[in-house]
Amino acid sequence: MFKKTIRKQVHLNGTGVHSGKDVNLWICPSESGKILFQRKDRGDASVGLDIEKIQAMHSSSLICGDMKIRTIEHLMAVLFVFGINSVLIKLDEEELPFFDGSALAFCDALERAGARTLSMEKKSISIKKPFLIKEDNASIHGTPGDGFKITYIIEYDHPCIGRQELSLKINRDTFRKEIAPARTFGFLKDAEKLREKKLALGSSLDNTIVLDDEKIVNGPLRFQDEFVRHKILDFIGDLSLLDGRLSGYFKAEKAGHSLHLKAVRFLTENKEFCEIA
Ligand SMILES: [Zn+2]
Known part of the structure; x- marks a missing residue:
């Protein structure tokens, strides 16, 4: 079993359920073998998905110093089930868009993006x-x-x-x-x-x-x-x-x-x- 990325970048726009703020999100192909988040509003500072940096409150958030990526769980679920584990996720606010409160918008986006197998073994x-x-x-x-x-x-x-x-x-x-x-x-x-x-x-x-x-x-x-x-x-x-x-x-x-x-x-x-x- 090998790691996968996506074939092409997809853009999504919506509102964060906790922040109430409008956010743009881009899911981009990456050969890094990792899921990386990048905050475009914070000088492109990036942080990798890591259990040590996850906090659970009313949603699951990735916290690295004073940088947060909030409410990641619905997108993470879709990436996991679709077997995609090498992408760069860019956003211009701290919380992912929530859409209709389900994971459908993320499924549609990743289906549009397609998948590509990398020559890196998956655990x-x-x-x-x-x-x-x-x-x-x-x-x-x-x-x-x-x-x-x-x-x-x-x-x-x-x-x-x-x-x-x-x-x-x-x-x-x-x-x-x-x-x-x-x-x-x-x-x-x-x-x-x-x-x-x-x-x-x-x-x-x-x-x-x-x-x-x-x-x-x-x-x-x-x-x-x-x-x-x-x-x-x-x-x-x-x-x-x-x-x-x-x-x-x-x-x-x-x-x-x-x-x-x-x-x-x-x-x-x-x-x-x-x-x-
Ligand atoms: Zn949920």
């Missing part, structure tokens, strides 16, 4: 021994297995969500059809608190499924269980930091970015559980 990452990571009532459990499979369980005390569970073998086809269209969701009661913290400044009924205490404010849903599907999208984006072809079964329950990243760190640091070759 293969296999779960070797079952592991369990817990935090309060959230958990991530991994077991060895052929291919890459995710089971995700969420439980919200809300009449439109409740308990949702979905298991899926992840490949480009299942991702494109079952996961990429699933949008971000948020609760109206949290909106004010987030905005006080200067978060969700760009969120709107066009990029977030909004729930009040009883109902979905801006239906219809794209899937009856769109919520758990979006959690799988975010989980893939965070697992993409392992950077390679992934084999194993993951079961996540009531998890979020911070626990996803704990699992990624555990796997990179514990060779008896995870073989990276």
Whole structure:
């Protein structure tokens, strides 16, 4: 298995969900064998994707000194599933565009860009021994297995969500059809608190499924269980930091970015559980 870049540069424009700022994004071919981000508004300063520089808050962000690249997880998920691991991503603001809150715009862009195989070997990452990571009532459990499979369980005390569970073998086809269209969701009661913290400044009924205490404010849903599907999208984006072809079964329950990243760190640091070759 070899690394891949894209055939041609693609440009995207949109708004950051937390910053609320308009941003241009260019995904460019690169022979570096790495995913590199470059801030055009910061004198072309660049930073490579690196688990040590990732912070999870309400999204996953790459932080290097005072330079930030925010909300990278949806694009990372698409690059990972499409097997593209050598690109230069330029942007002229600190947060990636959010589009409709799903990963569809990034899928369309990378399909337009095409793919090209490089003569650089790609790592293969296999779960070797079952592991369990817990935090309060959230958990991530991994077991060895052929291919890459995710089971995700969420439980919200809300009449439109409740308990949702979905298991899926992840490949480009299942991702494109079952996961990429699933949008971000948020609760109206949290909106004010987030905005006080200067978060969700760009969120709107066009990029977030909004729930009040009883109902979905801006239906219809794209899937009856769109919520758990979006959690799988975010989980893939965070697992993409392992950077390679992934084999194993993951079961996540009531998890979020911070626990996803704990699992990624555990796997990179514990060779008896995870073989990276
Ligand atoms: Zn997300």
